[in-house]
Structure formats: structure tokens, C-alpha cells
Amino acid sequence: MDLFLQQTVNAFALGGTYALLALGLAMVFSTMGLINFAHGELMTIAGYILMACGLAGVPFAFSILLAIAAAVLAAIVMERIAFRPVRNASGATMLVTSFAVSMILQVLFQNFISARSQAVLVPEILSESVRFGGLVIGVNKIAAIVTTIVMLIFLDRFMKHHRIGIAMRAAAEDFSVARLMGIRANTVIAGAFALSGFLAGVAAVLWVSQRASVDPLMGFTPVLKAFIAAILGGLGSLRGAVAGGFLLGFIEIYLAAYLPSGMQEFRDPIALCLVVLVLIFRPNGLIPSPALKAEKV
């Protein structure tokens, strides 16, 4: 029982990080139909800022802010330079563009920083753990869970009550009609990118504080997972992205905990088979996006 609870906490921590990343992907996808594979590089940028701040002796709390700000800025610049010119192009064009952005950034990191993994100075407290009855929970896990909850509440409020949040939901459902109302396409899309950068920055801080290192390909795996989570939840659906992120986190952690040791190397294939199984029964994901529903009616 203790092992189960322990693993459940781990699943919430990992799933929460996936959920934040998947949300970022879903926001951009729902507003402009772009699957942004360069989302992972936003994480990496935030990771390098944390590293640089550590080297420069900047207090960790302050470097977190800088790292997140850098990811937001990078996301806005990315949209302006790389994605605005292909905004009305086909989904395939945008997808390839995002691959190109991702590759270019990876090469820049490799050549101008280092191809090798760099250590990031993370405060001691994050690697300590706290005892709750029979449970031993890492401070970084608690931080991840609390951060995820705070972020989800913040985003929910923003999308429900802020003018731009409501406009983003409207645009996700019907972009042309939203424009007719006077909602500027640039505002909505830049807003979606800024928020996705914000989420990627937060996820990067959580990711790096578990590993205490950053490398040029750091963003690749988590964003690939987040992409799977977004599809699992229903591509373009914000609630779906959160549900998919948590579900994937749970699948991965429980498989790692309960699969017999001889089967552990098949963990990822088994996890993906489970994802496929869900999609067979719910082809549009757990919580399909409103745009999809609107098309069907």
C-alpha cells in the first residue's frame, strides 16, 4: 500500500509536468493548427538560463523568474520570425517549419554552449525529502505537484475570466468568426505562444530541478511525451491535454513500479500500446476539442 501511494505521488509529479507541456502544445495547436515541435527547445533555453544563473551566482528564486521569462520571450520571437510567415500554410508546412526551428536551435546549443550535458546548480533543499507517515516524498516532487496545481488554477481563471482568455477560446473554436468580432489574429496567436512559453519555462524548471543538468536535446523526450499526452487527451483540447498528461504519467510510473523486472525493457512499448488502446475506443481523445465537435454538428 505504501509503495502504491508513493508511486501515486510520483505519477502526479511526472504527469503534472507532462500536463503543463501538453497544455502549451494544445494552446498553440488550437489557435493556429500548428504542432510545435520546437516547444522542447523552449524548455532547453529555460534550462540553459538556469545553468548560466547558477554559474553567475544568481539566487535560485530569481533565476527561476529569468528562465521562465526567457522561455516566454523565445516563444514570442519564434512565432514572429518562424511561424507568422507560414501562418496560412498547410499543417504539413507548419510542422516541417517547427522541426527546422527545433533542429537549428539544437545545433546552436551544441556549437555555442556544449554538446555535452552541463550541470545546473540546484538548491540542496530540492533533493531532500519529507516524511508523511510511511511515505517519503522528495521536496522536488512536492514542488512539481504544487506548481502544477497553481498553474492549472491560474490558467483556468485566465481562460474563463480574462477578455483575452475568452477570445482565445472563441478563436480556438472558430477563428474566422472570432476575427469578425474584432479579435485580432496576432493578439490571439502571440498570446497562445506566450502562454505556451510560460508553461514550457515552468516545466523546464521542474524538469531541471529533478535532474540538475541540461543538454542540447533536453527538451526532446518530455515534449515527445507531451505530444503523446496531447493526442491521448484530444489534440487541441486544453482539458484533454491535462487529462492526457496525467494519464500518461500514471501509466509510465505504474508500469515502472509494477512490471516484473524481466519485462521492464518493454515498458515504453507497453505504455504506447495502452495509449493506442485508449485511442481505438476514443479516436478523438479523452476530451475531444471543441473545434472538432463544431465541425461534426
Add this chain to the structure above:
Amino acid sequence: MSALLTVQSLQVQYGAVNAVRGIDLEVREGEIIALLGANGAGKSSTLNALVGLAPASAGKITFKGQDVTGSAPERFASLGMTLSPEGRRVFGTLSVQENLLMGAYSMRDKGEIKTAWERVFDLFPILRERREQFAGTLSGGQQQMLAVGRALMSNPRLLLLDEPSLGLAPKIVEQVFELISVLRKQGVTLMVVEQNVSMALEIADRGYVMASGRIAASGTAAELRNSDTLQAAYLGAD
């Protein structure tokens, strides 16, 4: 009163398809204009081109004396020309209230928004009752009211209505036409695309009949009611 909207030799092209092949239109302040024609005649393309949703490949659109050809769709709400698009297209996952709020997106002044709000709720009391409900759960007729209400939130001088009666029960259709007359009394100029020709010509001052992307006939509503061209346009003859 001079023309509120003037369209000169407007053409709309989607790839190889010429949806609109050079039309001239004029809408004067306070008029109700009916835009008629068979399916595929180019009516919706014309309305979409007026508000920048469809690209005008040639021609000139002048609204309130300003050249607005090729302007982005988001500019028109604040200029005073709004389209309520075909098929209603309310934001189904937003509440009624949020839909209306989006209609007022171009307005900054809180008092102005509140006035617009009251006006829409007075026109459509049912929307006031259902304001917390998701728009997707409303009936077809209520969604049409919401679509028109949303378009009215920006206080347009010229309201373009694309097939407002499509798919509605006869009783609701009558309400829609009554509404158009009420709006005119409130000082809104309207251009209406309609399938229901006889009802449209009853309330309209003038009309244009489109066929194959061109204006096949135009005139006062009375003239058009007695015209052969109108029938020919619907039968598809050029």
C-alpha cells in the same frame, strides 16, 4: 443620404473558381437590401469579401467614404460593419454571455458595452434567461438570435445577415423577419442574403439578384417581385 457602402467591380476568386465576377452594389443609409440568388450564385462570397473574410481579387469596396478593400476582418467591427455568418456559427463552448462579450470585443468603454448588452437582452429576452448556458445547448432559433445579438453588440451601422432563416421552423422565421424590421427602426442598415425570396422582398426596400457570380437583376422590391429575371436566376438560366 449618400451611399453607406459602395462596391465597384468586385471579384472574388478561390483558386481557379471565380465565385464573384465583377459586381457593383450600393447600400444607402437606413435601407434594407435583399441579396438573392440560387445556391452557388456568389452571395455568401460577396458578403465574406465585404468584411475581408474572402479575398477580393479585384474591385473596390468603400464604406462610410473609406476605401476598405483588402482590410483584415478584425477591423470591420470597429468601423461599423458586421457580418452574422451563414450557419450561425455561435461559439458553442462559450456561454451566451461570453458570446455577446466577444461581439463587443472592439469596444473599450464599459458603459457602451452595458448599453449594447441591454439592447440585445431587450430584443431577445430569452438570451437574458439563458445567459449562463453554453451556446451549443441552445435551440437553432435561439442560436440564430444569439448570432444576430452578438453581431449587434458592436453597434454596427451596417449589419450583414447571411441566411438568417436557414433551417428554422416557420414560426421562428417570421420572428427573424420581424426582428429585421425592428432593427431598421432602430437605425441599423441591413443587407440580407435570403433563400426565402418572397419574405425577403416583403421587408426589403431594394434587392439584387445574383446568378453565376454576376448581378442578373436589381431594382426596388416591388419591381423584383414582378420580374422574370428573378425566376430565371433561380432556375439557373443566365
